[in-house]
Amino acid sequence: MCIPLLTQSDSSSLKRRKRGKFDLWISLCLLGIWAAPAQAQNLESGEQLYRTLCARCHGMLGEGGEGPSLKRAQLLHAPDDDSLVSVIVGGIPGTGMPGSRQLRGGDGVDVAAYVRSLGQLPPETMPGDPNAGERIYRNEGNCASCHILDGEGTGIGPELSQVGQRRNLAYLRRALTDPAAEQPRLVDRYRGSLNAFLTVRIVSEYGSFEGMRVNEDAFSVQMRDLAGTIYSFDKADLISYEKALGHSLMPGYAATLSTQQVDDVVSYLMSLR
Amino acid sequence: MRLTTITLVSAILITSPVYSDVPYTALLADENNGADWLSYSGGYKSERFSPLNQITPLNVDQLKVMWAYQMQATGISGAGLQESTPVVAGDVMYLTESPSSVTALDTRTGRMLWHFVPDISNEVLNIGFPRINRGVALLDDKVYVATLDARLFALDANTGAVRWQTTVADNSLGFSLTLAPLALDGKIIVGVSGAEAGVRAFIDAYDADSGEQIWRTYTVPAPGEPGSETWQGDDWQTGGGSTWLTGSFDPELDLLYWTTGNPAPDWNGDLRPGDNLFTCSVLALDPDTGEMRWHFQYTPHDTHDWDANQIPVLVDGEFQGRERKLLALANRNAFYYLLDRETGEYLLGEEYSYQTWAEGIDDSGRPIVIPGSDPTREGNLVWPSLQGATNWFSPSYNPNTEQFFVANRRMGAIYFKADVEYRPGQPFLGGGEQALDGDQASGAVLALDGMTGAQQWEFELQTPPWSGVMATGGGLVFGSSNEGQFFALDASDGSPLWNFNTGAHIRTNPMGFAVDDNQRVAIIGGQTLFVFGLE
Numbered sequence: 001m002c003i004p005l006l007t008q009s010d011s012s013s014l015k016r017r018k019r020g021k022f023d024l025w026i027s028l029c030l031l032g033i034w035a036a037p038a039q040a041q042n043l044e045s046g047e048q049l050y051r052t053l054c055a056r057c058h059g060m061l062g063e064g065g066e067g068p069s070l071k072r073a074q075l076l077h078a079p080d081d082d083s084l085v086s087v088i089v090g091g092i093p094g095t096g097m098p099g100s101r102q103l104r105g106g107d108g109v110d111v112a113a114y115v116r117s118l119g120q121l122p123p124e125t126m127p128g129d130p131n132a133g134e135r136i137y138r139n140e141g142n143c144a145s146c147h148i149l150d151g152e153g154t155g156i157g158p159e160l161s162q163v164g165q166r167r168n169l170a171y172l173r174r175a176l177t178d179p180a181a182e183q184p185r186l187v188d189r190y191r192g193s194l195n196a197f198l199t200v201r202i203v204s205e206y207g208s209f210e211g212m213r214v215n216e217d218a219f220s221v222q223m224r225d226l227a228g229t230i231y232s233f234d235k236a237d238l239i240s241y242e243k244a245l246g247h248s249l250m251p252g253y254a255a256t257l258s259t260q261q262v263d264d265v266v267s268y269l270m271s272l273r
Numbered sequence: 274m275r276l277t278t279i280t281l282v283s284a285i286l287i288t289s290p291v292y293s294d295v296p297y298t299a300l301l302a303d304e305n306n307g308a309d310w311l312s313y314s315g316g317y318k319s320e321r322f323s324p325l326n327q328i329t330p331l332n333v334d335q336l337k338v339m340w341a342y343q344m345q346a347t348g349i350s351g352a353g354l355q356e357s358t359p360v361v362a363g364d365v366m367y368l369t370e371s372p373s374s375v376t377a378l379d380t381r382t383g384r385m386l387w388h389f390v391p392d393i394s395n396e397v398l399n400i401g402f403p404r405i406n407r408g409v410a411l412l413d414d415k416v417y418v419a420t421l422d423a424r425l426f427a428l429d430a431n432t433g434a435v436r437w438q439t440t441v442a443d444n445s446l447g448f449s450l451t452l453a454p455l456a457l458d459g460k461i462i463v464g465v466s467g468a469e470a471g472v473r474a475f476i477d478a479y480d481a482d483s484g485e486q487i488w489r490t491y492t493v494p495a496p497g498e499p500g501s502e503t504w505q506g507d508d509w510q511t512g513g514g515s516t517w518l519t520g521s522f523d524p525e526l527d528l529l530y531w532t533t534g535n536p537a538p539d540w541n542g543d544l545r546p547g548d549n550l551f552t553c554s555v556l557a558l559d560p561d562t563g564e565m566r567w568h569f570q571y572t573p574h575d576t577h578d579w580d581a582n583q584i585p586v587l588v589d590g591e592f593q594g595r596e597r598k599l600l601a602l603a604n605r606n607a608f609y610y611l612l613d614r615e616t617g618e619y620l621l622g623e624e625y626s627y628q629t630w631a632e633g634i635d636d637s638g639r640p641i642v643i644p645g646s647d648p649t650r651e652g653n654l655v656w657p658s659l660q661g662a663t664n665w666f667s668p669s670y671n672p673n674t675e676q677f678f679v680a681n682r683r684m685g686a687i688y689f690k691a692d693v694e695y696r697p698g699q700p701f702l703g704g705g706e707q708a709l710d711g712d713q714a715s716g717a718v719l720a721l722d723g724m725t726g727a728q729q730w731e732f733e734l735q736t737p738p739w740s741g742v743m744a745t746g747g748g749l750v751f752g753s754s755n756e757g758q759f760f761a762l763d764a765s766d767g768s769p770l771w772n773f774n775t776g777a778h779i780r781t782n783p784m785g786f787a788v789d790d791n792q793r794v795a796i797i798g799g800q801t802l803f804v805f806g807l808e
Contacts, residue, residue: 051691055705056659060652060689063707090395091404098403101396194711217756218734219772236769245712 042106046114049107053100054088054115062118069185070118073165084112124169126267128260133268136261143265146226146250149272156212156226157197157250158184164272172266177254180247199244204237212249293363294430295411297458301524307746308787310361313408313453314667315743315784317522318587321669323785326746327792328807333749333761333771336805339793340383344370344800347390354780355797356405358453358667361786365430366795367411368802369453372397372404373420375428380788383804387433389418389426397422400447400700401469407519407665407781408453410461412481419450419463425479427461437484441465445698447472453519457529457560460487464516464531468552468580471511471537471701476520476556478563488563492516492533492551499565500550508545511695513537514552518582518665522560523598526615529560530587530600534580539659540648541576541690541703548573553581555602557617567617569638571604576647577630577688578659578706579605586670586677592620592724601723603668603679605661608634609726623726625719626662626681630655648688648704658686659706660737667741667782669750670723676764677723678750682716682737685709718742718752720767730767741782743794751794753779759796759803775803 051060054070062070077092078084085108091099103111137143144153149160167175174181186196198213200223211225221241222232226249235241253262295311303309304316307325315321328336344355353371360367365386366378373393377386397404399421410417415436416428422444427436441463442448447470455462461479468474478487492514494500504512513536520531533556536542536549553572556565571581581604588599592611600614607628611621619638631640646655660682668679686706693703708714716734721727732752740753749770750762757779760772777799785794788806795804 051689051705052693052700052702055707060687060705060707098399101398198712216735217758218732218754218760219758219769243712 041113042110043114043117045107046110046112049103049111050114053103054111057097062115070115071166072119073162075115075119081112081116084115085109088112088115120165124270126270127169127173128263128265128267130264130267130271132261133264133266136257136265137268141253141257141265154228156224156228160269160272162272164270167269169266169270172269173262175250176252176257176262176265178252179250180252183245183248195245197249199247199249201240201242201244202231202233203239203241204233205239210249213243293365294414295362295456296413297456299362300412300456307785307792308790309363310359310784310786311411312360312456313358313410313519314521314584317524318670319519319521319584319667320586320672321584321667321741321743321782321784322671322745323743323792323794324746325785325787325792326748328745328749328761328794329747330749330763330770332807333747335807336761336771336773336794337807338773339788339804339806341804342376342378342383342385342802344802345374345376345388346370346800347374347388353404355800356407356451356665356781357797358408358782358784359795359802360409360411360784362411362430364788366786367409367416367430368797369406369408369418371406373406373418373422375409375416375418375433377416377430377433380786380793380804383802389428389433389435391418391420391422391424391426393420393422397449398444398447398470398698399449400467400698401702402449402451402466402517406451410454410456412456412461415481417454417456417461417481419452419454421449421451423448423450423465425450425454425461425463425484427481427484439479439484439486441477442467442472446470447698450517452517455519455522455529456481457522460560462520462529462531462560464518464520466515466517468513468515468534468537469539469700469702470698471513471695472515473510473512474514474516474533476516476531476558476563478560490556490558490563490565492554492556493536494550500568503548503550505546508547511537511701512545512549512552513539514549515580515582518584521585521587521600523587523614526598527560528566528614529558530585530614531556531558532581532583532585532602534582535575535578538693538701538703539576539578540688540705541693542574542647543690544693544703546574549575553579555581555585555600555612557614569610569612569617569619571602571608571610571640572606573639576690577606577655579661581605582665583663584667586668587614588670588672588675588677588723590675590724601670601677603663603677603721605657605664606630606640607657607662608640609677609679609721610634610638611724611726612638621726625679625721625726625728626657627683628656628662629685648690650690652687652689652707654685654687654709656685657682658684658708659688660684664739666739666780667743669742669744671744671764673746674764675723676729676744677721678742678744678764679719679721680716680738680740680742680752681719681731684714684737716754718750718762718767720750720764732762732767732769739778739780740796743783743785745785745794747792751783751796753781753783753796753798755779757798759783759798759805773803773805775799775801777801
């Protein structure tokens with residue numbers, strides 16, 4: 001089984017913008033993922049500053065652009081809140097991340113709090129039985145043939161460890177039943193949000209190939225087929241090259257699993273935090 | 274035998290490298306001097322054209338790295354983005370390293386001769402752009418570098434010692450300098466960044482020997498000055514109009530050409546009604562007084578951050594049956610323009626990249642704006658993105674074939690409008706921008722007919738580029754990609770002939786020179802300068 005990693009919905013982010021500081025704080029505490037802050041935070045102020053200073057590269061909703069997506073629980077350069085404030089104020093040398101040294105007082109803490117909020121999902125009620133879902137994942141779903149979870153499986157599709165931290169119920173369900181509807185994304189530094197598992201079809205003198213794009217530049221393209229074999233082609237040598245933007249190599253499970261089974265698998269994935 | 278070898282090596286070390294003075298007369302002849310590259314754009318016309326013809330379509334696949342130089346990562350922010358174009362005088366290359374350091378290298382070996390690091394505070398403001406620098410100016414026995422904290426330094430070209438320095442503007446208000454200065458006869462010309470902090474920008478001239486300011490010309494007029502009728506109230510005081518890219522110069526007409534950037538705040542035009550002269554324009558200035566002789570505004574009342582800070586290329590040719598002195602510019606707003614550079618008369622405006630904001634350009638040169646293309650509070654999709662159809666990185670013009678080459682960004686964006694109040698030294702943007710789905714973005718190197726703007730060919734790039742191009746007398750166009758390739762195209766049809774993976778993103782312009790009569794081309798990939806040659 002293959003589960004695309006889907007981006008958090010825009011609508012949930014828009015709702016978050018209207019949410020007060022207090023109830024977001026409650027949500028985060030319920031999740032047990034928000035440590036007591038050293039300084040008082042003002043999320044509304046942080047959001048305003050974010051939109052001015054950060055959105056140009058990281059996206060208005062934190063989904064990424066020239067800079068990486070911030071909609072993730074763990075940030076590469078900011079494992080804790082103090083380091084996140086340092087990154088926001090001081091930048092990251094050697095990258096395109098500038099510091100915002102004009103921030104005064106607690107402004108940096110406010111921005112950091114808002115950035116952290118982008119990477120957290122509110123808890124949702126599971127629609128099914130996660131234990132039953134795990135059994136389906138390991139057996140008739142055969143999900144491990146394409147996904148790595150807690151170190152086990154094959155890495156054709158995205159890794160699913162802690163997927164419940166990043167993806168909500170609606171998207172996980174759609175990923176199972178209609179995987180082409182919303183393709184997994186990655187953030188390219190120079191192009192913004194991209195299809196992370198783009199299906200490509202290549203014909204060369206060596207035959208026809210179908211797989212997922214691993215990398216590409218103006219002169220070459222690298223792809224991985226469903227057997228896990230990586231190929232590298234010079235574009236000048238290709239007979240044809242197709243990017244199937246609306247296609248997913250992951251099979252949809254709407255026809256092979258019952259609604260209850262889908263809910264069970266979704267619940268299992270939601271439990272992976 | 275061994276003694277002979279040592280003697281030979283010693284002789285080379287003693288005689289090379291040779292530092293050369295760069296008199297104004299040498300700058301006047303820079304375009305035709307293939308061995309040197311004396312100024313940012315390779316001459317006052319800003320053609321970025323190397324007349325050398327040793328490297329051709331037939332032998333370019335034999336290019337090899339002659340030497341490489343790793344950046345020093347000194348000064349604040351360590352190894353940042355590198356956007357410098359090196360210059361070469363005699364046997365010495367001068368380049369800047371971000372944020373504002375200068376390095377002199379032996380062109381034969383790449384060995385360092387000196388390295389200058391200005392004392393810039395880590396608290397320096399850079400609002401709306403990275404901590405970068407694009408290069409130096411050379412004049413007589415000095416090297417001039419403008420700094421991120423808004424100072425101008427004159428360095429001894431032989432040692433890197435400071436001859437003088439002056440403060441151009443107050444960095445705490447958001448002023449900054451990232452451009453390569455332009456050296457004229459006894460004068461150094463600089464411009465400023467800062468529109469994203471709501472500065473009132475200007476162009477300055479300094480005495481090359483003393484550092485004394487000679488003139489200052491503001492790009493946003495004060496009440497009562499020409500152009501002030503295009504502003505309301507006190508909007509002009511925070512009006513922007515940055516001048517952050519090196520200009521061009523016509524010694525025969527004695528006119529200095531300088532481009533200007535967006536009005537401030539960037540995306541909320543409601544806060545600054547009017548055309549907002551002289552933002553998003555090109556200005557023709559008297560180089561002795563700074564007096565404005567004419568202006569042309571490419572994008573009146575800009576609301577998309579489409580600076581006109583692109584390189585104005587001075588072109589001489591037959592336009593519609595008449596020999597004219599022209600100014601060619603591929604604008605960030607996706608149109609290619611020709612002006613009469615003597616009078617400022619608008620001659621041509623051709624769309625060269627996909628855009629959704631204008632139906633075209635009218636006979637006066639004013640864009641016919643499509644209603645509803647301004648930013649909104651909900652977000653409004655417009656092509657091109659705020660980074661434009663091209664940007665600061667340089668185009669190239671081959672005067673022999675009248676081809677204009679430009680690196681083209683193809684990306685749309687959703688533009689947002691928001692409220693904002695001016696606070697000194699703070700971002701003054703009035704909105705934001707969200708780039709469109711990256712799968713729909715790409716890039717290209719385009720060849721345009723310089724006299725008509727018609728596209729002759731394109732070479733597609735994987736992503737919207739951040740690097741410029743250089744044509745050569747050998748019939749090649751050198752360019753680069755974000756993915757790290759430095760490549761050569763056949764100038765006649767755009768076919769790729771050679772590429773080299775530098776292993777890191779390329780965000781600068783190629784340049785060319787010669788060592789012992791052997792042609793060289795140079796590019797910075799990531800933190801490394803690569804110099805290529807055949808032998």
